[in-house]
Amino acid sequence: MLKLILITTVFTWGIAPTKSAFMNNEITMPAKVTANSIYDFKVEALDGSSIDFAKFKGKKILIVNTASECGYTPQYEGLEKLYEKYKDRLVIVGFPANNFGGQEPGSNTAIKEFCKKNYGVSFPMAAKISVKGDDAAPIYKWLCNKAENGVLDAEIKWNFNKFLLDEKGKIIAKFESKVTPMSEELTSKL
Secondary structure, three states: OHHHHHHHHHHHHOOOOOHHHHHOOOOOOOOOOOOOOHHHOEEEEOOOOEEEHHHHOOOEEEEEEEOOOOOOOOHHHHHHHHHHHHOOOEEEEEEEEOOOOOOOOOOHHHHHHHHHHHHOOOOOEEOOEOOOOOOOOHHHHHHHOHHHHOOOOOOOOOOOOEEEEOOOOOEEEEEOOOOOOOOHHHHOOO
């Protein structure tokens, strides 16, 4: 039975424990592969640091997939206004993505400079990711799959789709690109 557990561990997680670790009960399980909550996620920021969603407990979270060369790009201005107005109870996290029409071709450095220079973005911005398809980032797989988030199935149809989560990390709304950050539709939920 013990050999079966060891073999399962090796094939499931790619771990090959040493004989001494096995004999001395020093084998530790790897970190969870799936997330139960938004607070389980840590993502890379544009500047290479880490954004830890656990630090946002007690605040609403607005997650937005962004792009620098999109017709909706001016929403950065509204996102910054929203962040400034509600930052005592809301955090916004932008996720640059190049999934739609090649509208986010830049590097993380270029995106960071663009956002700061053109829109004065001060809210957290994650490193560039994919938000849909087989290569979608784990956080977006979680956001878009009811089986993972427990609330809804969603499809990212274009840049500047928005997910609003409550103070306990539960999704309370998804907004399409056309819903502007300062709209009544969105602000009424804050």
